[in-house]
Amino acid sequence: MAGALNEFDLIARYLRPLALDPGALGLKDDAAVLSVPPGQELVMTADAIVAGVHFLPDDPPDLVARKLLRVNLSDLAAKGARPAGYLMTIAWPHGLTEAMVAQFVAGLAQDQAGFGIALLGGDTVMTPGPWTLSVTAFGHVAAGGMRTRTGAKPGDEVWITGTIGDGAFGLLAAQGSLPQASAEDQAYLANRYHLPQPRLEFGVRLGALASAGLDVSDGLIADLGHLLNASGTGARIDIGRVPLSPALWGLIAGDPVLLRQAVTGGDDYELCFTAPPAASQDIRALAAESGLKVTVIGQVTREQGLCVTGLDGTPMTFEAGGYRHFGMDDSL
């Protein structure tokens, strides 16, 4: 028990410096306190990850920390919310080393600084099972202004930020299962898997230009399907318009069947949103200011269902589901 206490003293020493917000009370109280500016509401999202399920057991702890934070920030970006802070609960596995803690915390510190947020509180426990992490992140939006999944209208355009498929192939690259790619492309894709880029500036400034939105975590086809279902609409998209990175183009040119994996694989953390055509110019201007690529891949239709046109002009069909995290935020 003394050993466990020392472990914890160690953790507290590492975590306390992350609690930069005065509302965290230096992690010395039972709770944190957060003000919400007048006219604003609080957007809140939670994600849990388990070693061996959601990340590789030998992933560097700093990358695990940064991805966990970024995945939650991506949810806030999708909802148009400005990040305000986060709580974290950590179930540490036995065999925890001080080096693991130090790396984990260094990753959090780096991304806290980069994204301008801080730890507000949480809980740490020991587990006989795998390392398990849970983050609840908070952001502010104008009251009534949270971007939901339900507002897509027939005639709206379907937009994607960045490129799709890098996360799924990045996992393969990180596992050494993508030998056909160059070392440079493998490194690019693995980095996209480990360090998704939450589209915060763009997501917040996009505001009500978009009619509906979410972030792509379970695969473009599945997530766009959720948005369309929630909105009571359908869409037609062209698979050839789905934006791909040069690294992924190289792979897919050699084996077009991989395109199907790119749009179903998940772990993209790009924003998918719908907007009326009249907003198109403003959206492109905003993306240019944010230094972000945006692409229209199709149109919302009155007819329900998602119609995907393949590279050869014929319809593609997809199995329902595919790999999904068991997120309660999935539209089931």
Next chain:
Amino acid sequence: MAGALNEFDLIARYLRPLALDPGALGLKDDAAVLSVPPGQELVMTADAIVAGVHFLPDDPPDLVARKLLRVNLSDLAAKGARPAGYLMTIAWPHGLTEAMVAQFVAGLAQDQAGFGIALLGGDTVMTPGPWTLSVTAFGHVAAGGMRTRTGAKPGDEVWITGTIGDGAFGLLAAQGSLPQASAEDQAYLANRYHLPQPRLEFGVRLGALASAGLDVSDGLIADLGHLLNASGTGARIDIGRVPLSPALWGLIAGDPVLLRQAVTGGDDYELCFTAPPAASQDIRALAAESGLKVTVIGQVTREQGLCVTGLDGTPMTFEAGGYRHFGMDDSL
């Protein structure tokens, strides 16, 4: 994978009915949204529990759910915050049965109704390890009005709600390790272990009558020590004034050494707070209105450190620590 998906469909069907707050968006979006009334702030607290560490693997799932919720509500009560909702992340173990899910959700539904709160969102994942649960609970307080650990002043009285030690001995009773107690007393104590009573009404109405406060989760001696350290004060308390239930008195009368376990064992979820003597009458009146027993056990002193007078009038000494959860909210 199809089996896992069906499991999850099942879970979603069970969890969605808990999401009664409109801000939960029926768990169909990436995030929840919460309004904070003008002039109020949000208090937030998080706890994680692991099967086999924080609860017994064969504890009925409805009791596990209710205790997890209550432990978080107790933190809000300690801070004077009116509950507003909660997010939950669940890592389900393999071998999950529909009966477990149904019982777990029934427990949440029962306590949601009893305490007037609802599920706002969260995440569910599968784990190869033990069942792991994390709750982030939210409450409202008047801006600047959160009761902290830091306000205790020399001359303040030290108060306790309810009775101390039932949780620690209730764990023994639940494990069948308390054969010297009557069946009735064992049942009483086990119930106190499984279903702590968050002192919400009293905790909210107590407001600024108290100068500092927390809830007793790690043992009275340890937690009062945290409060006193945070306040830069000490206290003298009489062990004979610590309020005990009749069930526990029965045990301790037969073996006074057990009193030491009662004040260090933890799992009490009673409020410990300090208040100036001038507030005493108002506090007693408030407690009477809430149907709650409150007891003064000593006084805050300018001299740091906690002096405990034993039943024989001589000072008692305590080892630092004892069993503690690894809460980040511990003052280390």
